[in-house]
Amino acid sequence: MIIAVDGPAASGKGTIARALAKHYGLPHLDTGLLYRAVALTVMRLGLDPAVEADAVAACDFDDRLLAEAELRSDPVGQVASIVSAHPLVRASLLQRQRRFAGQPGGAVLDGRDIGTVIAPQADAKLFVKASAQVRARRRYAELHAADPSLGFDKVLADIRARDARDSGRATAPLAQAPDAAPLDTSALSIEAAIARAIEIVEAQRRRGGR
Numbered sequence: 477m478i479i480a481v482d483g484p485a486a487s488g489k490g491t492i493a494r495a496l497a498k499h500y501g502l503p504h505l506d507t508g509l510l511y512r513a514v515a516l517t518v519m520r521l522g523l524d525p526a527v528e529a530d531a532v533a534a535c536d537f538d539d540r541l542l543a544e545a546e547l548r549s550d551p552v553g554q555v556a557s558i559v560s561a562h563p564l565v566r567a568s569l570l571q572r573q574r575r576f577a578g579q580p581g582g583a584v585l586d587g588r589d590i591g592t593v594i595a596p597q598a599d600a601k602l603f604v605k606a607s608a609q610v611r612a613r614r615r616y617a618e619l620h621a622a623d624p625s626l627g628f629d630k631v632l633a634d635i636r637a638r639d640a641r642d643s644g645r646a647t648a649p650l651a652q653a654p655d656a657a658p659l660d661t662s663a664l665s666i667e668a669a670i671a672r673a674i675e676i677v678e679a680q681r682r683r684g685g686r
């Protein structure tokens with residue numbers, strides 16, 4: 477079974493995707509980490525994320541980067557949303573994600589374009605959302621511990637800027653697939669959001685006859 481989990485920053489898609497993977501015994505890929513690894517490579521090499529050729533040069537990143545804590549920082553998230561708008565960057569990361577989705581038994585992937593581009597054939601698709609205020613509060617709680625100089629207003633502004641870039645780009649924009657079920661986690665606890673996600677996947681499986 478392939479499960480696609482998409483949604484904007486800090487909506488809770490990673491938390492839900494990890495829980496679904498555990499529940500169904502499937503491997504999980506956080507595809508955002510791939511774009512973050514490209515971003516961190518661009519930053520470390522002193523390249524310009526807005527220049528497509530620079531971003532493409534960083535797609536051949538060292539996989540050891542995927543385990544680095546710095547990948548999850550706010551600046552890396554911002555640069556990730558700049559490099560991810562380049563069609564050649566998306567093309568360069570496409571096969572790796574499709575291979576992961578296509579492994580025997582299936583997989584859970586979370587990102588922005590899993591249900592629309594990477595695995596449109598997915599057996600279950602969720603589009604996880606939450607208000608920008610709620611998402612900024614969650615992200616602030618995570619990031620403030622590592623960087624006390626980061627203020628809430630900056631986190632909220634960065635989330636809004638990233639939403640606009642991710643939704644507005646021409647190639648594989650953040651968008652709900654027509655056959656994805658929306659899941660608004662704004663007023664749900666983590667446990668309630670996971671329980672609802674499992675209900676949705678079960679309903680979509682029944683509908684698909686799996």
Ligand SMILES: Nc1ncnc2c1ncn2[C@@H]1O[C@H](COP(=O)(O)OP(=O)(O)O)[C@@H](O)[C@H]1O
Pocket residue numbers: 483484485486487488489490491492614615618661664665666667669
């Ligand atoms: N339903 C929820 N209620 C409260 N906090 C949540 C909820 N879902 C996720 N979180 C927390 O919000 C933060 C962002 O969640 P995460 O799953 O990483 O989001 P995303 O993958 O969409 O960026 C994490 O600290 C996570 O524990």
Ligand SMILES: Nc1ccn([C@@H]2O[C@H](COP(=O)(O)OP(=O)(O)O)[C@@H](O)[C@H]2O)c(=O)n1
Pocket residue numbers: 483484485486487490507508509511512553556557558560561586587588589590638642
């Ligand atoms: N499938 C994906 C996943 C991430 N991304 C990009 O990578 C950035 C970082 O993604 P992420 O999933 O790690 O970000 P969070 O939602 O965890 O904050 C996003 O803002 C997108 O620009 C993408 O374009 N497509």
